[in-house]
Amino acid sequence: MTEAGQRAVERLEALGRISDDPHFLLRTFLSPASRQAGDQVMEWMRAIGMSTDRARDGTLRGILPGSQPTARPLLLGSHLDTVKDAGKYDGPLGILTALAALETLGNQSLPFPVHLLAFSDEEGVRFHTTYLGSRSLAGPLDSETLAQRDASGTTVAAALAHEGFDDGVEISYSSDSILGYVEAHIEQGRVLEEAGEALGVVSAIAGQSRLTLTLTGRTDHAGTTPMPLRRDALAAAAECILHIEAQARAHPPLVATVGTLHLHPSVSNSIPGFASLSLDFRHPDPVEHRLLLARLHDTLHEVASRRELTLNWSIVQENPPVPCDPLLTRHLAEAIEQEFGICRTLVSGAGHDGVAISALGPIAMLMVRCRDGLSHHPDEFASPEDIEATIRVLVRFLKSLANT
Ligand code: HGY
Ligand code: MN
Ligand code: MN
Ligand code: MN
Numbered sequence: 001m002t003e004a005g006q007r008a009v010e011r012l013e014a015l016g017r018i019s020d021d022p023h024f025l026l027r028t029f030l031s032p033a034s035r036q037a038g039d040q041v042m043e044w045m046r047a048i049g050m051s052t053d054r055a056r057d058g059t060l061r062g063i064l065p066g067s068q069p070t071a072r073p074l075l076l077g078s079h080l081d082t083v084k085d086a087g088k089y090d091g092p093l094g095i096l097t098a099l100a101a102l103e104t105l106g107n108q109s110l111p112f113p114v115h116l117l118a119f120s121d122e123e124g125v126r127f128h129t130t131y132l133g134s135r136s137l138a139g140p141l142d143s144e145t146l147a148q149r150d151a152s153g154t155t156v157a158a159a160l161a162h163e164g165f166d167d168g169v170e171i172s173y174s175s176d177s178i179l180g181y182v183e184a185h186i187e188q189g190r191v192l193e194e195a196g197e198a199l200g201v202v203s204a205i206a207g208q209s210r211l212t213l214t215l216t217g218r219t220d221h222a223g224t225t226p227m228p229l230r231r232d233a234l235a236a237a238a239e240c241i242l243h244i245e246a247q248a249r250a251h252p253p254l255v256a257t258v259g260t261l262h263l264h265p266s267v268s269n270s271i272p273g274f275a276s277l278s279l280d281f282r283h284p285d286p287v288e289h290r291l292l293l294a295r296l297h298d299t300l301h302e303v304a305s306r307r308e309l310t311l312n313w314s315i316v317q318e319n320p321p322v323p324c325d326p327l328l329t330r331h332l333a334e335a336i337e338q339e340f341g342i343c344r345t346l347v348s349g350a351g352h353d354g355v356a357i358s359a360l361g362p363i364a365m366l367m368v369r370c371r372d373g374l375s376h377h378p379d380e381f382a383s384p385e386d387i388e389a390t391i392r393v394l395v396r397f398l399k400s401l402a403n404t
Contacts (some may be wrong), residue, residue: 004100005388011044011096012387015080016088024085024378029121029132029156030058030163037080041095041118048103050116056160056168058120059133064102066110073113074401075173075181076102076394079122079133079353087186087380091122093368094184097387101394110402112179117171119353126150126159128210128278129317134356137173148316173360180328181357182397184366184390186382188350190373198386199393200344201333202365207289207321208351211279213240214312215304219265219273233275234263236307240300244279247296254283254292255349284347286320322355325362331404332364335396339389350375366390366397 001009018040020026020033027033038060042052045062054060060080063073078094095118102114119133127148135141146157187193192200217231241258248256257280264274281296283289297313304311329345336343346367354363368390371381 001384001388002104002391004104005384005391007103008096008100008387008391009384012088012092015040015092015096021084025082025088026084026086026125027080027082028126029081030159031126034058034081034120038118038120041080044096044099045116048099050102053169053171054165054167055120055133055136055171056164056166057133057136058165058168059136059171060118061171062099062116064110064114064116066113068111069113071112072177072179073115074110074179074398075115075117075357076183077115077117077119077181077353078183078185079119081119081121081123081125081133083123083125083376085378087375087377089186089370089380089382090188090375093186093382093387093390097184097390097394100391101398104391104395105398110398112402114398122351122353124210124317127156128212129156130210130351131319131353131356132156134353137171137357138175138359139172145317175360178361179401180325180362180364181354181360182328182332182364182366182394183352183354184368184394185350185352186370186375186380187346187367188370188373188375189346191346192344192367192369193371193373195344197342197344198340198369198389199336200346200367201329201336202324202348202367203329203345204284204321204323205348205350205352205355205365206282206284207286207319209279209281209289209293209318210316211281212314212316213277213279213300214314215240215275215277215309216312217273217307217309218271220271222269222271225271230271231273231308232271233309234272236303236309237261237275237277239303239307241277243299243303244296247292247299251288251292253349254281254288256281256296282349284321284349319351319355322358322363324354324364328362328364331400332366332393332397335393335400336366338396339393366393
């Protein structure tokens with residue numbers, strides 16, 4: 001392995017040990033571990049001669065001016081936050097392989113600035129809404145997003161005001177002011193591994209709806225309430241969840257997930273009067289997505305009314321599918337073909353910061369094989385050889401972009 005590759009692997013391990021929880025990997029919006037990880041990445045950026053800055057929300061940036069500092073910058077990077085009980089590659093791999101590629105290029109300066117970004121919140125664990133960091137590149141967050149509350153009732157606006165970096169700077173770009181955005185990311189799927197290929201490119205990022213469904217029945221005594229009189233919010237939620245699963249199974253490639261469930265009063269001898277569940281709903285085709293989501297809405301309302309409960313259907317965030325830029329992607333694919341003679345194109349079922357940055361300019365993604373396709377799991381793994389190959393391909397890509 002090259003020194004830069006070895007360093008990237010060691011740094012992934014090091015970041016994987018910076019967590020808000022002693023038992024599993026977790027870094028959330030403006031949390032202590034997110035700060036600590038950000039400080040560490042900025043140190044590594046400065047070590048290769050980058051100037052660094054950080055926004056109030058914790059998104060940080062390293063800049064290499066290149067030989068034409070006023071040219072439109074190429075953005076590289078990924079997110080620094082994680083899901084709960086995460087793997088150490090989802091996010092940081094994109095930041096650290098880009099850093100290693102720039103380190104490898106050394107003082108072969110590029111005819112455009114490179115801005116390496118580490119976004120503060122892509123997963124949306126704390127506030128359920130996602131891309132808080134990358135959306136802020138295009139300007140202030142909308143009022144609906146700022147009003148989103150976390151489990152403690154704190155809004156995004158309050159978190160920014162009271163927990164944000166007081167010395168934070170504004171990191172924003174107007175549309176068409178960037179050369180493009182390129183992100184390397186583990187595939188979080190099984191296509192590359194089953195094909196025996198290390199890297200691939202992305203044609204589009206699937207559309208995604210994030211919802212909160214709230215079922216309200218009546219809390220009652222578990223011992224004295226006959227079954228026909230019950231308005232049990234958890235039993236209704238259970239029926240809804242099975243309908244959600246059945247619809248997704250019947251309509252591939254639709255995927256639908258209930259990842260969180262909160263109850264009240266959540267004690268063993270009271271009938272749950274209140275259940276709130278998250279719904280993550282994704283489909284690569286926007287028309288099918290809309291149709292199937294509308295159908296599910298009606299099915300779940302029928303369940304609720306039959307059980308004499310109310311259902312509140314709240315859309316937290318929706319992103320349509322986002323195509324990757326053919327030209328940038330072609331440059332990436334050629335770099336992979338020079339390395340491996342072949343380059344596969346994938347659709348990304350996972351969301352990425354490029355969804356938000358596509359509002360600013362062209363985006364492209366480099367997918368990296370991961371073992372068993374596992375992600376959002378502590379056993380998530382990308383091999384040192386594939387990490388090294390990612391760095392080599394990024395160096396080739398940067399050089400080819402410099403020569404256009
Ligand atoms: O949910 C996603 O697809 C991404 O991991 N944020
Ligand atoms: Mn990710
Ligand atoms: Mn993720
Ligand atoms: Mn009692």
